[in-house]
Amino acid sequence: MAATKQSFFGRFAEKTTQYSGSTAVFVSAVGLVLLWAATGPFFQYSETWQLVINTSTTIITFLMVFLIQRAQNKDSLVLHLKLNELLAATKGASNRLINAQDFSEEEIKLIHQFYCLLAEKAKEDNDLGETHSVEEAEDNHHEKLAAHRE
Known part of the structure; x- marks a missing residue:
């Protein structure tokens, strides 16, 4: 250009x-x-x-x-x-984060909470590179908990 x-x-x-x-x-x-x-x-x-x-x-x-x-x-x-x-x-x-600078303050706080939850799930799993969403992190976390309980 x-x-x-x-x-x-x-x-x-x-x-x-x-x-x-x-x-x-x-x-x-x-x-x-x-x-x-x-x-x-x-x-x-x-x-x-x-x-x-x-x-x-x-x-x-x-x-x-x-x-x-x-x-x-x-x-x-x-x-x-x-x-x-x-x-x-x-x-x-x-x-979802493309043009995040245009989000409202409430949306930014919500996304921040989303990533805080994701970080907590990753800490629990001891695997920072494996998951890309809270949903995946929760699924992986539940699978690991189930495997440990068996």
């Missing part, structure tokens, strides 16, 4: 996010803070001098939160797509 053309904002946000995480930007930010601190005596540590750093850092932080969240959303979606591909391609994997 060919890469699609991103919007101007998409390209800008991606480049800004990459650049803002670089060593050069960090060193520059430290340098600006040191420069600001060094000018304190010249400005007699006035309220305006303090307001400059407070306002600057607040604005930068405010804007960066949105860029970072945008990058996180994209990374999260890509991760989900990759996991969905693995689920869809793996024989025996439950396709």
Whole structure:
């Protein structure tokens, strides 16, 4: 699949996010803070001098939160797509989990309980790789219990 053309904002946000995480930007930010601190005596540590750093850092932080969240959303979606591909391609994997990120909180809790039960059954059976569903785990567990009772 060919890469699609991103919007101007998409390209800008991606480049800004990459650049803002670089060593050069960090060193520059430290340098600006040191420069600001060094000018304190010249400005007699006035309220305006303090307001400059407070306002600057607040604005930068405010804007960066949105860029970072945008990058996180994209990374999260890509991760989900990759996991969905693995689920869809793996024989025996439950396709119920494809697009699990779209489930409601209640559905996620229910599925979590499902897998907790499956994990408990697997612990009881001492065989983590054998079962693929709670039903199979319960059947195997009952068969083993029956065999031990005989």
